Amino acid sequence: xxxxxxxxVWMGLALAASLGSVWTGISVSLVEILAGFIGGNxxxxxxxxxxxxLAGFGSILLTFLAGADIDPAVLxxxxxxxxxxxxxxxxxxxxxxxxYAYRIAGWDLHAAEIAGVALSTTSVAVVYAVMLETGLNNxxxxxxxxxxxFITDLGTVLALGLLFASFNKWMFLFMAVTAVxxxxxxxxxxxxxxxxxGKVSEPEIKxxxxxxxxxxxxxxxxxxxxxxxxxxxxxVLAGVLAExxxxxxxxxxxxxxxxxxxxxxxxxxxxxxxxxxxxxxLIGVLLLVKMAAKFAGVWPLTIGFRFGQRNGMYTTLLxxxxxxxxxxxxLFGLTHSILTRGQYSILxxxxxxxxxVPTLIAQAFFRPKLExxxxxxKEAAQSGVAAR
Amino acid sequence: MFRRILVxxxxxxxxxxxxxxxxxxxxRYKAEVSAVTVVSLPEFAASVDEVDQVKEQGRKFFEDSxxxxxxxxxxxxxxxxxxxxxxxxxxxxxxYARKSLADLIVIGxxxxxxxxxxxxxxxxxxxxxxxxxxxxxxx
Numbered sequence: 001x002x003x004x005x006x007x008x009v010w011m012g013l014a015l016a017a018s019l020g021s022v023w024t025g026i027s028v029s030l031v032e033i034l035a036g037f038i039g040g041n042x043x044x045x046x047x048x049x050x051x052x053x054l055a056g057f058g059s060i061l062l063t064f065l066a067g068a069d070i071d072p073a074v075l076x077x078x079x080x081x082x083x084x085x086x087x088x089x090x091x092x093x094x095x096x097x098x099x100y101a102y103r104i105a106g107w108d109l110h111a112a113e114i115a116g117v118a119l120s121t122t123s124v125a126v127v128y129a130v131m132l133e134t135g136l137n138n139x140x141x142x143x144x145x146x147x148x149x150f151i152t153d154l155g156t157v158l159a160l161g162l163l164f165a166s167f168n169k170w171m172f173l174f175m176a177v178t179a180v181x182x183x184x185x186x187x188x189x190x191x192x193x194x195x196x197x198g199k200v201s202e203p204e205i206k207x208x209x210x211x212x213x214x215x216x217x218x219x220x221x222x223x224x225x226x227x228x229x230x231x232x233x234x235x236v237l238a239g240v241l242a243e244x245x246x247x248x249x250x251x252x253x254x255x256x257x258x259x260x261x262x263x264x265x266x267x268x269x270x271x272x273x274x275x276x277x278x279x280x281x282l283i284g285v286l287l288l289v290k291m292a293a294k295f296a297g298v299w300p301l302t303i304g305f306r307f308g309q310r311n312g313m314y315t316t317l318l319x320x321x322x323x324x325x326x327x328x329x330x331l332f333g334l335t336h337s338i339l340t341r342g343q344y345s346i347l348x349x350x351x352x353x354x355x356x357v358p359t360l361i362a363q364a365f366f367r368p369k370l371e372x373x374x375x376x377x378k379e380a381a382q383s384g385v386a387a388r
Numbered sequence: 389m390f391r392r393i394l395v396x397x398x399x400x401x402x403x404x405x406x407x408x409x410x411x412x413x414x415x416r417y418k419a420e421v422s423a424v425t426v427v428s429l430p431e432f433a434a435s436v437d438e439v440d441q442v443k444e445q446g447r448k449f450f451e452d453s454x455x456x457x458x459x460x461x462x463x464x465x466x467x468x469x470x471x472x473x474x475x476x477x478x479x480x481x482x483x484y485a486r487k488s489l490a491d492l493i494v495i496g497x498x499x500x501x502x503x504x505x506x507x508x509x510x511x512x513x514x515x516x517x518x519x520x521x522x523x524x525x526x527x
Contacts, residue, residue, distance in 0.1 A: 021430065029434030062435055069436040125433040132429060132443065133475035252437045264434070324434045355432040 006048060013039050014261035027125075028256075029264045029323070030352065036268025045269050052335075055266040056226065058259030059328050060212055063157070063227040065252060066124065066324065067234020068241045070150045074143045081144045085301050086122075086151020089319045092297030093290050094120035094159065100289045105282060110164070111343055114333035117159045118347045119290040119354070121322035121329070122152040126355050130318060134367060141307065145315050154231065156325045160332060161219065161228025171222035178215055178229050182236045185211065190240050193247070204247055205254075208233075225332055267327045267348065270334055275345030286350045291358060294320040310366055317362035326351030390419045390522075394490035396481045396511070397423040397470075399453030402496030406526040407457055410494040411466045422469035422488065423457050425450045426480040447472060478514035486520050493523045 001009075017035040021028035039045030047055075075082055098116030101107040107115065127149050128137070136142035165171055189207065196203040211233060216226030241248050276283070298319045302312030330347040333339035339347065395410045397403045407423060414421040427446030433439045454470040461468035473480050485493055495512045516523045 025428050025431055027430040027433040027438060029438065030432055065437050066435060123432075123434075125435045125439055128436045129429045129431075129433050129439045132439065133480070248437075252441060256438065256441070260434075323432065359432065 003048075003050070006051070009039075009045065010051065010262060010265060013045070013265055017261070017265070029260065030355070032261055032264035033268035033271075033327070033348070033352065036265035037271045037273075038268075039265065040269030040271070041273045045265075047266055047269065051262055051266065054259055054262040056263075058255065058261075058263035059331075060216055060226050060230045061251065061255040062260055062263065062324060063230040063328070064208075064212060064234040065248070065255060066153065067150075067231040068238045068248065069124065069128075070147070070235060070238045071143075071242070072239045075147045075150070078140075078144045078147055081305050082147035083151050085144070085298060085305075085315075085319070086148035087155060088297040088301055089122055089148060089152040089294060090120045090155030090159075093293035094155070096289055096293030096296070097286065100286070105286075107343065110338045111333065111340075113159075113163055114329060114338050115286070115343075115347060117156055117163070118326045118329035118333070118351055119286065119293075119322065120152070120159070121156045121325040121351075122149045122319045123321040123323040123326075123355055124149040124153060126321040126323060126359055127318045130359060130363065141311055141315070144305075145318060148319065150235075152319065153325050154235070156329065157225075157228050157231045160325075160329050161224045164332075164336065164338070165222050165224040168222065170218065171224070174215070174218035174222045174224065174229075177218055178232065181211060181215060181229075182232055185233065186236055186240050189237060193240070193244060197244075202250070204244075205251060208237075208251070227328055264327075267331055270331070270341065271345045271348050272341045275342035276349060279342060279346040279349075283346050283349050283353070286346065287353050287357065290322070290350065290354055291317075291320045294358075314362050314366040317358040317366060320358040321355050322351050323355040326354070390417045390492040392488065392490045393419050393421040393492045393494060394481075394485050394488060395421065395423045395494050396477075396496075396515070397425050397454065397457055399425075399450060399457075400496065402526070404457070404460075404496075406494045406496035407461070407468075409524065409526050411461050411464045411468070413492070413494070414466045415464065419492075420469070421461065421466055422471065422490075423454060424481065424484050425454055425470070425472045426477045427472060427474050428477060429474050443474065446474075477511045478518075481511070481515055482518055482520075491521045493519055493521060495523060495525055497525050497527045 013035045014032065017031040018028055021031045024031070036045070094116040097119035098112050101115035102109060102112035124146065127145060131137035131142045131146065137146070192207055193204050212230050215229030215233065219226050219229055295316055299312055299316045302315050307315060327348055330339065330344050330351065334341070334344040390413060393410045393414055395403070395407050397407060410421050413419065427443060427450065429439055430442055450472055454472065458468045458470055473484060493515060495515055497512045512525050516525060
């Protein structure tokens with residue numbers, strides 16, 4: 001089959017997933033994973049190097065955009081609560097899933113580390129959507145939870161980027177270039193965006209892509225992962241990009257129309273039906289391990305920070321969700337031959353279930369009373385916190 | 389008899405008919421009337437951008453029809469309060485009705501076939517069964 005026909009097959013599946021998403025109201029990414037699973041297991045879908053590249057490019061941009069979503073003002077105003085909850089929300093599930101996979105499930109150490117990383121995540125997107133629906137995004141509680149989610153994902157990305165890296169000359173070069181870039185980029189990009197805004201040839205997007213490619217390339221040379229610098233670049237540029245919604249909108253269109261379908265279809269394609277059947281029991285147990293570890297880590301903190309019983313349980317359950325970074329971590333494990341297809345299938349399924357199960361429980365039984373979580377208008381104005 | 393009337397409004401023909409009935413009732417009973425539009429967000433999204441995109445598209449799509457509804461109610465001599473909220477349609481309508489202390493919900497029926505009702509689910513049916521107040525379904 002020539003490249004165009006291969007592209008047609010993949011885009012056909014992406015289109016079917018889009019329509020399925022519109023029809024069911026379920027996230028297009030989840031439907032794409034499902035379409036990839038069907039394609040891989042029943043339709044003979046296979047990948048080629050240029051699809052691998054587009055999928056990798058998609059994951060880099062997805063991660064960059066995820067980092068750029070943070071509201072720096074919120075993080076600053078609730079730094080202590082957000083960093084404490086976010087860090088513990090990463091660390092305890094990471095250790096819990098790692099130890100379970102290594103000691104009890106009998107995975108080798110590196111595979112168990114990937115399990116720890118993949119199950120340590122929190123889905124900012126799932127949490128954000130729930131917040132919008134409940135109106136909690138404008139409350140003090142909502143802002144703390146959202147900021148904590150970014151810290152958790154930062155932990156996940158750092159662990160993925162550093163655990164498997166080779167600490168050689170390339171790593172030191174990567175770290176040095178990344179540090180300088182992150183320090184200079186906000187000022188440089190603000191100047192560059194001011195000078196070249198509104199040009200048809202999109203020099204602003206090209207500058208961002210250039211930075212992401214250079215840092216991603218250096219990360220790969222040191223056996224790290226290109227999503228690490230992408231997330232960090234997103235985080236340091238969040239403030240600059242908040243002033244350029246149009247630029248983000250154009251990058252978002254490029255990412256979702258052309259790139260992420262390849263990423264999510266490919267992620268689903270590698271999930272094997274046999275692996276799911278063989279690992280059904282472990283899938284249930286790992287989901288419980290993730291939720292129990294999040295509970296053990298986050299719930300006591302919510303009580304310590306006086307969230308109250310109901311709000312504390314709601315926060316804990318929302319912090320137990322995960323999706324994008326979980327699949328990125330699992331895919332990293334598979335493509336670097338750290339995970340087998342069976343282990344990958346188990347991890348991706350647990351990650352998907354962790355997006356669904358805790359959300360449904362939180363919404364059904366622990367939805368907070370809004371008035372308890374509302375930040376008084378005067379205080380909100382003083383803190384400079386912007387409602388999304 | 390009715391003091392606060394709520395119309396779930398999605399800009400469709402059926403919703404417009406329901407709004408006309410609500411405006412007529414509001415005039416008769418000197419009641420307040422409000423229209424609420426629910427934008428459904430993607431379930432279990434993978435990125436904040438996906439959520440934001442759906443939110444923005446929904447807002448752009450519905451804002452015009454809400455403005456038109458306001459103008460048409462104004463012509464009939466009734467002031468219409470409008471609101472755009474996010475969530476699952478039926479759940480969000482029920483919760484909004486409770487919070488806004490509505491004592492009547494006037495909702496348009498889409499006239500779904502049996503199969504469509506089974507597959508898509510009927511919002512008006514759920515609202516009729518679970519609302520805390522009276523519900524008038526306009527066909």
